[in-house]
Amino acid sequence: MSEHPIEGLMKTTMESIKEMVDVNTIVGDPVETLDGQVIIPISKVCFGFVSGGGEYSIQNKSKHRLDKDDACNTEKVPFAGGAGAGVTVQPVAFMIVGNGQMKLSPVDQGSAILNSLLDFIPKVTNSMQQKKKKTTNSCEDNIE
Structure with a gap:
């Protein structure tokens, strides 16, 4: 059975989100200062995902309607769909490690x-x- 077009939209969007959001987005790369302290940024990540679509017939709906049980039905109807995602990254704190101490400094x-x-x-x-x-x-x- 062939993949429905909405599945392709969802797959592409989810792969893009996966590339954008990883562990290093939440706990950032450490930065070492001149005095030897290490500063690690910590962020809050929020994301949303939406997708949708529909099939449209050109003529009479009953004539062009796809029936899932009808394996011989090869007639295709036009498909329209869309997907989107939104991501926010907000710094919440900095972890400062050095001189035998560890301190969490909230933003x-x-x-x-x-x-x-x-x-x-x-x-x-x-x-x-x-x-x-x-x-x-x-x-x-x-x-x-």
């Missing part, structure tokens, strides 16, 4: 501010504890 500004705040909280807590110890020690010295 989203809101997340970056939150991460900076979370990194800052322990520093503030330690600073407050050290000041409290100094104050407690100076009070004890004044009592003696």
Whole structure:
């Protein structure tokens, strides 16, 4: 049995998508900086695919209609079809590896501010504890 034209459209479109989207699209190629750190881009990939088609008869529909059960039916009707795809690649983060550390730096500004705040909280807590110890020690010295 011969391949239906819509199958060819779908096959060609899917092969093109396969060529465009691979693992290296999501986790990009590493880039080494002058100080020895390695930066690896991480992206979000979204894609959509659509195809469709129809067969049209030239004259009376009942006369030219193809019957799947009729193996002797060699009459062809015109076919019209189309297929398409859309792909978006959006960077979401950069993984920075070097100096014995690994850090994930998100591209989203809101997340970056939150991460900076979370990194800052322990520093503030330690600073407050050290000041409290100094104050407690100076009070004890004044009592003696």
